[in-house]
Amino acid sequence: MPITTLGIDADDTLWQNEDHYHLTTKAFVGLLEPWVDEDTINGALLETERRNLAVFGYGAKGFTLSMIETALAVTDHRIDGAHVERIIDLGKQLLSHPVELLDGVASTLPGLAARYRLVLITKGDLFHQESKVAASGLAEQFDHVEIVAEKDEPTYRRVLDRLGVDAGEFCMVGNSVRSDVNPVLEIGGYGIHVPYHVTWELERAPSKHGHPRMAEVSAFAEIPGAVDRLAERQAA
Numbered sequence: 001m002p003i004t005t006l007g008i009d010a011d012d013t014l015w016q017n018e019d020h021y022h023l024t025t026k027a028f029v030g031l032l033e034p035w036v037d038e039d040t041i042n043g044a045l046l047e048t049e050r051r052n053l054a055v056f057g058y059g060a061k062g063f064t065l066s067m068i069e070t071a072l073a074v075t076d077h078r079i080d081g082a083h084v085e086r087i088i089d090l091g092k093q094l095l096s097h098p099v100e101l102l103d104g105v106a107s108t109l110p111g112l113a114a115r116y117r118l119v120l121i122t123k124g125d126l127f128h129q130e131s132k133v134a135a136s137g138l139a140e141q142f143d144h145v146e147i148v149a150e151k152d153e154p155t156y157r158r159v160l161d162r163l164g165v166d167a168g169e170f171c172m173v174g175n176s177v178r179s180d181v182n183p184v185l186e187i188g189g190y191g192i193h194v195p196y197h198v199t200w201e202l203e204r205a206p207s208k209h210g211h212p213r214m215a216e217v218s219a220f221a222e223i224p225g226a227v228d229r230l231a232e233r234q235a236a
């Protein structure tokens with residue numbers, strides 16, 4: 001069965017995302033340094049995020065609430081209203097930064113769109129992700145946009161069912177082995193990993209290097225060649 005449909009992740013695959021979170025976290029640490037040291041803040045923030053994922057889901061709004069919760073905890077509720085306001089402002093900046101496409105995306109997508117059905121699959125805040133898709137100028141390259149709560153095997157099965165696409169003709173492209181590659185390999189699809197220079201701690205997972213239906217590329221422009229190689233390997 002030939003590969004007919006490409007799923008493409010958005011954050012840190014099409015455009016920058018994690019860098020903004022890093023800068024926001026740095027500013028957050030700076031705000032709390034009168035009370036606590038950087039390592040304590042980073043550790044507490046990560047634990048709060050991990051705990052809150054099941055309540056808030058992914059995205060910048062949940063992250064903002066987790067920053068506030070962390071600030072209250074690590075300062076023993078001594079943080080004042082002015083500082084809480086600055087944390088809320090950090091969250092608003094995170095929600096409104098311009099969309100910066102990664103290298104090779106704008107030049108490579110039209111060629112992929114001509115050969116495959118393209119589906120953008122991303123998780124996070126619905127409103128924020130819709131805004132980013134609109135601001136990116138890439139929406140018309142995609143046949144479908146799917147904004148999901150989690151990128152796991154049941155989600156991919158559901159999306160493919162709805163599109164009427166068999167897992168064996170589907171290849172997912174993204175920067176996260178945990179969310180973009182591994183679950184798709186598990187259901188019988190193909191995966192292309194395009195690593196980004198930073199990975200969110202909660203997104204780390206072991207890579208299935210050497211899996212026959214997986215490829216790794218170092219830049220978005222290498223994706224067309226990688227899909228061809230996966231298809232040739234399948235045919236052989």
Ligand SMILES: [Mg+2]
Nearest residue numbers: 009011012175
């Ligand atoms: Mg991503």
